[in-house]
Amino acid sequence: MSSRQKTYWRGFRDGAPFVLVVVPFGMLFGVVATEAGLNLAEVMGMTALVIAGASQFAAIALMQENAPVFIVLATALAVNLRMAMYSASLAPYIGGAPLWQRALAAYFMVDQSYACSIAEYERRPEMTIPERIAYYFGCMSPVCIPWYAATYIGAELGARIPPEFALDFAVPITFLAIIAPMMRTLAHVAAAAVSVAVSLALAFLPYNLWLMIAAVAAMATGAQVELWLQRRGRWS
Amino acid sequence: MTLSTATIWTIILLLGLGTWLLRFSFIGLIGDRKLPGWVLRHLRYTPVAVMPGLIAPLILWPRATGGQPDAARLAAAAAALAIGLWTRNVVASVFGGMGVLYLVQYLTG
Numbered sequence: 001m002s003s004r005q006k007t008y009w010r011g012f013r014d015g016a017p018f019v020l021v022v023v024p025f026g027m028l029f030g031v032v033a034t035e036a037g038l039n040l041a042e043v044m045g046m047t048a049l050v051i052a053g054a055s056q057f058a059a060i061a062l063m064q065e066n067a068p069v070f071i072v073l074a075t076a077l078a079v080n081l082r083m084a085m086y087s088a089s090l091a092p093y094i095g096g097a098p099l100w101q102r103a104l105a106a107y108f109m110v111d112q113s114y115a116c117s118i119a120e121y122e123r124r125p126e127m128t129i130p131e132r133i134a135y136y137f138g139c140m141s142p143v144c145i146p147w148y149a150a151t152y153i154g155a156e157l158g159a160r161i162p163p164e165f166a167l168d169f170a171v172p173i174t175f176l177a178i179i180a181p182m183m184r185t186l187a188h189v190a191a192a193a194v195s196v197a198v199s200l201a202l203a204f205l206p207y208n209l210w211l212m213i214a215a216v217a218a219m220a221t222g223a224q225v226e227l228w229l230q231r232r233g234r235w236s
Numbered sequence: 237m238t239l240s241t242a243t244i245w246t247i248i249l250l251l252g253l254g255t256w257l258l259r260f261s262f263i264g265l266i267g268d269r270k271l272p273g274w275v276l277r278h279l280r281y282t283p284v285a286v287m288p289g290l291i292a293p294l295i296l297w298p299r300a301t302g303g304q305p306d307a308a309r310l311a312a313a314a315a316a317l318a319i320g321l322w323t324r325n326v327v328a329s330v331f332g333g334m335g336v337l338y339l340v341q342y343l344t345g
Contacts (some may be wrong), residue, residue, distance in 0.1 A: 021327065025326065028330060036237055045245070047254025049249065050252050062290075063244070064299075066239060072307040077258065078282055083258040084279065085279050094253065095262075102263045106263060168300045169309055173313065176320060177315055177326045178283075178287065179283075180316070180324070183284075196289060196290040203297075211286070218281065219278045222284065222286075223274070227277070
């Protein structure tokens with residue numbers, strides 16, 4: 001095996017445990033999107049083109065409310081803004097790879113492939129760029145491929161689950177499950193609290209404008225609380 | 237959902253393109269350049285700033301009950317949040333939350 005193949009398989013092994021997270025999550029998306037009224041082609045189209053769970057759930061939640069296209073896109077993309085952060089942090093490591101590889105790496109950039117790769121790049125600064133790319137695709141293979149398969153199974157199942165199961169509520173429940181582990185610092189908690197308070201207080205505004213205002217207020221809150229914690233020497 | 241097929245596909249295509257551009261931004265176009273600290277400081281909070289606000293009204297005023305607050309759904313949301321905070325496990329939190337929803341619906345008949 002060449003060193004690149006070996007590196008690919010090392011990445012594959014390191015990414016493999018994520019299957020346990022991705023499969024139920026993908027199935028849940030398939031079920032929820034189908035219940036919301038998307039057909040199989042639409043569910044699979046979204047999962048294949050977007051590959052970003054939280055943002056797909058956000059889009060579905062707003063599409064269920066028949067929100068305007070602009071609001072659906074702005075919200076779902078805002079949920080994905082963190083991808084720009086990942087991209088910025090990967091750039092020093094894989095920015096020198098050929099364009100097509102970077103374009104493909106961008107398509108497959110998800111929370112798990114990012115977390116897995118960046119940890120390895122920091123651990124082994126001696127890796128060459130082709131090895132880093134091989135490792136990246138190794139990590140992403142057991143994440144993204146099961147994601148498509150699980151969504152498909154979920155979509156097929158979703159069409160068979162009777163309405164008594166109240167799957168309408170699986171969307172908010174899934175979001176709570178995604179958000180809860182993110183409450184790592186006081187700044188994150190404060191941002192979430194402001195987001196909830198402002199959106200409920202302004203819920204009467206049309207076009208989901210309440211959500212935009214709540215998000216901006218919450219981001220500013222998070223940033224300010226972080227600065228405040230830094231000044232008090234309680235930010236690591 | 238009453239969106240037309242064309243609208244749904246417009247959303248899917250633009251969301252796919254937009255997400256790819258966010259991912260491609262630095263590794264593809266901007267290259268190895270540092271983002272200013274204040275930008276990073278705001279980006280860090282986008283997920284926790286958007287998602288709680290998005291779901292708060294869905295939890296408090298669910299569409300399935302015509303916008304009336306519902307004990308089973310509130311209990312389910314509280315359970316999902318508590319399990320998520322405690323275990324940090326997304327799957328446990330989803331199943332726990334839905335489990336409580338069914339339990340309370342069953343108990344209150």
